[in-house]
Amino acid sequence: MMRALWTHLAKDLRIELRSLDAFVSMLFFSLLVVVLFSIAFDPQGDFARQIAGGVLSVATMFASVSALNQAWAREIRHQVMDAQRMTPAPGADLFLAKVIANFLFVTVVQIILAPLFLVMYNLRIEGQAWLLAFVLPLGTWALVGNGIFFAALSIRSRNRELLLSLILFPIFIPALLAMVRATTSILTGDGDPMLWIKLLLGYDIIFTTVSLLLFDVVFHAD
Amino acid sequence: MKKLALISYAALVVALMIWGYYQAIYVAPLDAMQGEIFRIIFYHVPSASVAFLFFAISLAGSIGYLAFRRGNPGWAQISDAWALSGAEVGVVFCTVVLLTGPIWGRRAWGIWWTWDARLTTTLLLWLIYVSYLLLRRFAAGPQVQTLAAVLGIFGAMDVPIVYMSNRWWRTQHPAPVFGGAEGSGMDKSMVPPFLWNMVAWLAWGILILILRYHVERQHQQIAEQEAHEALTASS
Numbered sequence: 493m494m495r496a497l498w499t500h501l502a503k504d505l506r507i508e509l510r511s512l513d514a515f516v517s518m519l520f521f522s523l524l525v526v527v528l529f530s531i532a533f534d535p536q537g538d539f540a541r542q543i544a545g546g547v548l549s550v551a552t553m554f555a556s557v558s559a560l561n562q563a564w565a566r567e568i569r570h571q572v573m574d575a576q577r578m579t580p581a582p583g584a585d586l587f588l589a590k591v592i593a594n595f596l597f598v599t600v601v602q603i604i605l606a607p608l609f610l611v612m613y614n615l616r617i618e619g620q621a622w623l624l625a626f627v628l629p630l631g632t633w634a635l636v637g638n639g640i641f642f643a644a645l646s647i648r649s650r651n652r653e654l655l656l657s658l659i660l661f662p663i664f665i666p667a668l669l670a671m672v673r674a675t676t677s678i679l680t681g682d683g684d685p686m687l688w689i690k691l692l693l694g695y696d697i698i699f700t701t702v703s704l705l706l707f708d709v710v711f712h713a714d
Numbered sequence: 715m716k717k718l719a720l721i722s723y724a725a726l727v728v729a730l731m732i733w734g735y736y737q738a739i740y741v742a743p744l745d746a747m748q749g750e751i752f753r754i755i756f757y758h759v760p761s762a763s764v765a766f767l768f769f770a771i772s773l774a775g776s777i778g779y780l781a782f783r784r785g786n787p788g789w790a791q792i793s794d795a796w797a798l799s800g801a802e803v804g805v806v807f808c809t810v811v812l813l814t815g816p817i818w819g820r821r822a823w824g825i826w827w828t829w830d831a832r833l834t835t836t837l838l839l840w841l842i843y844v845s846y847l848l849l850r851r852f853a854a855g856p857q858v859q860t861l862a863a864v865l866g867i868f869g870a871m872d873v874p875i876v877y878m879s880n881r882w883w884r885t886q887h888p889a890p891v892f893g894g895a896e897g898s899g900m901d902k903s904m905v906p907p908f909l910w911n912m913v914a915w916l917a918w919g920i921l922i923l924i925l926r927y928h929v930e931r932q933h934q935q936i937a938e939q940e941a942h943e944a945l946t947a948s949s
Contacts, residue, residue: 638868642865645849645861645864645865646849646852646853646861648853648855648857649849649852649853649854649858650852650853650854651852652852655848655849655852655853658845658848658849659845659846659848659849659865662838662841662842662845662869662872663842663868663869663872665838665841665872665876666872666875666876666879669876669879670879691875691878691879694875695875698871698875699868699871702867702868702871706864706867706868709780709860709864710860710861710864713857713860713861
């Protein structure tokens with residue numbers, strides 16, 4: 493079980509390390525979103541702290557979609573996906589490996605983006621900054637987990653790239669809300685972010701479990 | 715026989731709707747606090763109930779499709795037809811809810827919209843089921859029913875989470891009118907008009923749902939027949 497997962501993960505990481513396709517496009521795209529919002533709203537002081545959480549979450553969300561769309565497209569070429577369907581390994585391994593790989597890509601982008609973000613929005617964190625180390629990974633996991641699942645679901649449809657956003661964003665709304673509220677409350681120091689972190693954790697557990705259970709149904713749908 | 719039953723049911727629905735309209739506009743007295751605008755409750759609340767009921771039917775259909783898909787294809791097709799028609803008619807009723815709500819809110823609260831638990835949940839339900847219908851439109855081929863069923867289940871799981879998250883956040887929608895705390899409940903004179911409208915709109919919704927279900931079943935049968943003809947022609 494673990495070996496199949498590890499093989500898929502190592503393969504995805506190796507491809508990404510050699511091409512850096514997903515990483516570069518995500519980094520540049522999220523940078524663009526941050527700059528565009530900064531120009532549009534001219535954030536200063538308290539106002540910057542209030543909108544920063546939302547901007548960071550939405551920037552991550554839009555950026556990840558570009559990587560999520562590529563996640564399965566690569567497998568379609570040369571009928572790799574058909575070969576994977578025929579292997580005896582459970583689809584859940586493949587799914588989990590893809591989620592972990594893309595989670596790592598998005599996290600690296602966030603780590604690079606965060607300092608830039610603090611500089612451009614002149615942020616001083618008023619709350620407990622270390623809590624961000626829980627909020628961002630939990631929110632990213634919710635996004636990437638559902639994203640990989642829905643990308644597999646929409647892969648065989650017409651305009652699949654548009655369709656992924658159309659079905660992912662509505663389902664992601666509660667996690668986005670929790671992520672934004674938690675980040676904002678950490679940045680401004682008002683309110684308690686723990687409630688939102690618990691909500692994110694619950695969302696992650698529920699949706700990851702159901703994705704793992706239903707992935708084979710989607711993967712083998714014909 | 716089936717046709718006759720449907721036509722007489724349709725006639726009954728029309729009569730109920732006219733009676734409900736008469737009750738809502740002429741019989742129900744003015745609300746002591748809100749004036750005329752309160753009459754929107756006779757359309758808003760029944761539409762919301764019907765929408766939620768039909769989304770539940772859609773969820774049941776999705777689960778049924780996944781359960782029967784391997785063992786009993788006939789039942790699976792029936793479940794899928796219910797899932798699709800529930801979602802489609804539910805979206806129409808949900809649209810009515812989302813249109814009538816702000817009209818009332820503008821008068822009663824002074825604002826068109828607020829991010830309250832029930833409003834956000836309803837809007838999210840609407841978004842999820844519109845995306846469900848888009849998936850059914852974009853994804854072609856035989857796998858679309860499976861994919862749609864999975865999305866239907868995912869969407870339904872999202873609803874309680876949104877509801878809870880918004881209750882923690884903020885709530886402005888009026889507390890439940892029926893069975894709520896002290897001071898809730900309607901004046902006795904308003905209850906019969908309200909119930910008549912509930913019955914009338916539910917009957918109307920069921921009529922549309924049944925018609926939509928029949929159209930979908932016929933679609934399925936034509937598709938099956940075409941597939942069969944294509945198979946026999948090539949051999």
